[in-house]
Amino acid sequence: MNSPSVLEMQHVHKIFFPGTENQRHILKDVSLDIHPGDFISVIGNNGAGKSTLLNVIAGNLKADAGTMQIMGNDITNKSISSRSKWISRVFQDAKLGTAGDLTVYENMAVAEKVNGHVNLRFFNSQKKRQAFKQKLTTLKMGLANRLDTPVKYLSGGQRQALSLLMATISSPSLLLLDEHTAALDPKTSAEVMELTNQVVNEQQLTSLMITHKVDDALTYGNRLIMVQDGQIKVDLSSEEKKNLSKGELMALFEN
Numbered sequence: 001m002n003s004p005s006v007l008e009m010q011h012v013h014k015i016f017f018p019g020t021e022n023q024r025h026i027l028k029d030v031s032l033d034i035h036p037g038d039f040i041s042v043i044g045n046n047g048a049g050k051s052t053l054l055n056v057i058a059g060n061l062k063a064d065a066g067t068m069q070i071m072g073n074d075i076t077n078k079s080i081s082s083r084s085k086w087i088s089r090v091f092q093d094a095k096l097g098t099a100g101d102l103t104v105y106e107n108m109a110v111a112e113k114v115n116g117h118v119n120l121r122f123f124n125s126q127k128k129r130q131a132f133k134q135k136l137t138t139l140k141m142g143l144a145n146r147l148d149t150p151v152k153y154l155s156g157g158q159r160q161a162l163s164l165l166m167a168t169i170s171s172p173s174l175l176l177l178d179e180h181t182a183a184l185d186p187k188t189s190a191e192v193m194e195l196t197n198q199v200v201n202e203q204q205l206t207s208l209m210i211t212h213k214v215d216d217a218l219t220y221g222n223r224l225i226m227v228q229d230g231q232i233k234v235d236l237s238s239e240e241k242k243n244l245s246k247g248e249l250m251a252l253f254e255n
């Protein structure tokens with residue numbers, strides 16, 4: 001028997017300002033089946049509807065039509081907070097995923113608590129500090145000895161690496177990566193992308209990653225989706241992706 005889908009979207013539409021002269025039909029009958037362990041890159045032109053797609057999945061926006069199930073649960077009309085037991089998100093702006101005035105330790109403890117796995121007895125125990133330090137060491141971003149540093153003093157790359165760690169601390173069913181390397185310099189962006197790949201592979205996470213970096217979309221993940229004018233126009237498997245050159249992928253943008 002096939003394992004159940006992580007996410008099943010069926011015939012989803014999103015229309016902004018419906019019934020007005022400003023009406024914009026952004027998602028047009030989008031159906032998407034995400035399987036356990038899928039690491040999907042999502043590419044597409046500016047304004048194609050990629051972020052709207054992520055927002056509808058996360059619950060920031062309500063779909064105007066269609067249905068969505070996650071791990072077999074109907075979430076079509078569920079709030080962001082009730083979806084958060086399954087879904088985590090890393091944003092382009094690391095400030096959205098972390099609290100600047102709290103320390104690295106406090107941010108991690110809050111992330112665990114939000115995800116419902118904290119034992120308050122251990123909230124500031126040596127054991128917990130050790131466990132967090134261990135997790136930070138694996139990031140190789142110079143954070144292991146910064147447990148007591150307020151997050152606002154970290155570099156952009158360190159802060160984004162911490163966001164990633166926090167978003168994955170309780171192994172979400174679905175990880176949404178929303179251009180999460182776009183605001184970083186090229187070297188740091190490459191480091192955070194490698195780190196993402198490491199975390200996703202080690203924890204066997206199911207992930208959906210929006211990126212404008214065509215090289216990253218080709219290099220990472222087992223599936224590649226192209227969104228055009230509110231529709232999924234291309235959905236490539238790992239094998240199809242492997243056989244596609246950057247030039248051929250770029251040409252698909254023009255079709």
Ligand SMILES: Nc1ncnc2c1ncn2[C@@H]1O[C@H](COP(=O)(O)OP(=O)(O)OP(=O)(O)O)[C@@H](O)[C@H]1O
Pocket residue numbers: 016024026044045046047048049050051052053
């Ligand atoms: N809350 C909103 N209200 C009205 N229009 C919106 C809203 N969010 C997005 N849009 C519009 O929907 C269209 C698609 O936007 P979206 O952000 O999903 O595109 P995108 O593919 O993520 O683009 P980019 O690559 O530039 O981030 C755009 O024209 C945008 O202006």
